[in-house]
Amino acid sequence: EAGVAQSPRYKIIEKRQSVAFWCNPISGHATLYWYQQILGQGPKLLIQFQNNGVVDDSQLPKDRFSAERLKGVDSTLKIQPAKLEDSAVYLCASSLEIGYNSPLHFGNGTRLTVT
Amino acid sequence: AQRVTQPEKLLSVFKGAPVELKCNYSYSGSPELFWYVQYSRQRLQLLLRHISRESIKGFTADLNKGETSFHLKKPFAQEEDSAMYYCALSATGNQFYFGTGTSLTVIP
Numbered sequence: 030e031a032g033v034a035q036s037p038r039y040k041i042i043e044k045r046q047s048v049a050f051w052c053n054p055i056s057g058h059a060t061l062y063w064y065q066q067i068l069g070q071g072p073k074l075l076i077q078f079q080n081n082g083v084v085d086d087s088q089l090p091k092d093r094f095s096a097e098r099l100k101g102v103d104s105t106l107k108i109q110p111a112k113l114e115d116s117a118v119y120l121c122a123s124s125l126e127i128g129y130n131s132p133l134h135f136g137n138g139t140r141l142t143v144t
Numbered sequence: 145a146q147r148v149t150q151p152e153k154l155l156s157v158f159k160g161a162p163v164e165l166k167c168n169y170s171y172s173g174s175p176e177l178f179w180y181v182q183y184s185r186q187r188l189q190l191l192l193r194h195i196s197r198e199s200i201k202g203f204t205a206d207l208n209k210g211e212t213s214f215h216l217k218k219p220f221a222q223e224e225d226s227a228m229y230y231c232a233l234s235a236t237g238n239q240f241y242f243g244t245g246t247s248l249t250v251i252p
Contacts (some may be wrong), residue, residue: 032187060238071148071230071242072188084237124238132178135188135248142164 031055033136036123039141047109050139053102054123060084062133063106064120072120078104111143123141148173148233150243158251162230165216165246167205167231176234177207177214180242183227191216191229201225221250 034053036080042048054061060079064072075094076083081101083100093112098104118140122133147170157163169175179191192200194207194214205216214231231243 045240062240069153069244071150071244072240074239075239077237079238085239118247126238133180133240137187142189 033121033123035119035136035139036052037139038137039140039142041144042111044113044143045110047107049105049107050119050121050141052104052106052121052136053132054104058063058125058134059101060124060126061098061104061105062122062124064122065122066118066138068117068123071080074104084144104137108141111141113143116141116143145237146233146241148231148241149245150229150246151188152177152246153244154249155251156246156251159222159223163218163221163248163250165218165227165229165231165248167214167243169212169214169231169233171212171233171235173236175207175209178232178234178240179205179207179214179216180230180232181227182230188230221248222251223252226250 030090036051062077063075066072074097075089076086080097081098096106118138121136124131124133149168177194180188181191182188203218207214226249228245228247230245233241
């Protein structure tokens with residue numbers, strides 16, 4: 030099966046600029062996640078979708094971050110305006126279902142550098 | 145609140161030696177624990193999950209609810225085991241919480 034696809038792989042922007050990341054999950058996977066991984070830390074959940082509805086966005090900084098999954102398939106994550114502390118790898122993951130023990134499948138991530 | 149702790153950021157062992165990567169968790173419900181691995185230049189991928197009770201690439205992990213631990217073990221480390229290892233807990237709604245990771249280096 031094709032894996033989770035993310036683009037771009039790398040992005041460098043200046044602070045206060047905006048940026049968008051794209052993710053296409055594994056076909057048939059209902060649940061999609063965006064994680065932020067800062068250097069030296071584990072992945073931190075930003076938002077979780079079930080189909081096109083939001084399950085959990087409690088850790089998403091909503092004043093600057095937004096995400097959508099309009100048709101319940103691919104998703105975009107946007108940051109506007111970016112801050113220096115947003116420099117991180119942004120990981121997209123999907124799982125077949127929302128139940129317990131449905132493992133996550135990760136994309137390669139987008140490495141964002143904010144200067 | 146859910147929390148996953150991996151006390152060792154770095155771990156080095158010699159090839160052929162036993163290896164144990166520690167993971168402790170706190171969770172009020174019934175936990176589902178996983179180990180994920182990231183090899184150099186590859187994506188984060190599932191290594192094993194406690195409910196499967198299987199051995200993957202020679203690794204095993206036992207859930208100890210009394211000690212709230214889920215340590216990853218392998219009796220004889222190989223060079224190809226060098227990677228970043230993350231312990232993760234799945235809570236209600238399939239929400240995953242990750243530890244900070246342990247970088248394992250197997251010395252030839």
